Amino acid sequence: MNNSPMSDAVPPKPWWKFGFVWLVIGGPAVVVVASFVTLWLAIRTPDPVIDENYYQNGIAINKTLEAQDRNLAPAIKARNHAATPDGQAPR
Template identity: 65%
Template sequence: MDDHATTLPQGEPWWRFPLVWMVIAGPALVVIASFVTLWLALRTPDPVVAADYYRRGIEINRTLADKKLMPALAGRNHAATPDADVPAPRR
């Protein structure tokens, strides 16, 4: 009565089915992408923020407030005006 086991068709090995490789490809690509990301992160580390970043920012703001660095429209309107008569830019 054990004929039932011998009458089942023998299937192909699992690696012969393309759908299996599609299922394996997703996680495999994620693993490869994570290693590439790790390699990029280790190869090009982020620069350290300067300890005096706040002071540098204040200096940049002072420089930008200079009348000579005003917006283009205001600068064009006062191109022939002497520096002493040029109004300060609005904030």
């Protein structure tokens, strides 16, 4: 009679049959594949060249916006006057 605990032991399963092993391996594997996809996208579609005069163009846009704000000043004043409650209106 062999009553040792090892006699009733179930043979161990191979490592690839455990779900947690694939969870540990799968996470980094997905990141590696995603990084190669990102690299492929970066090489395939390069960034556009910025305009040589981007600073001057920005200044021109700001001047245009300032002119539009000055043109809207009467409308903003009227809107604010219309939104003022009757008791607080200046006389």
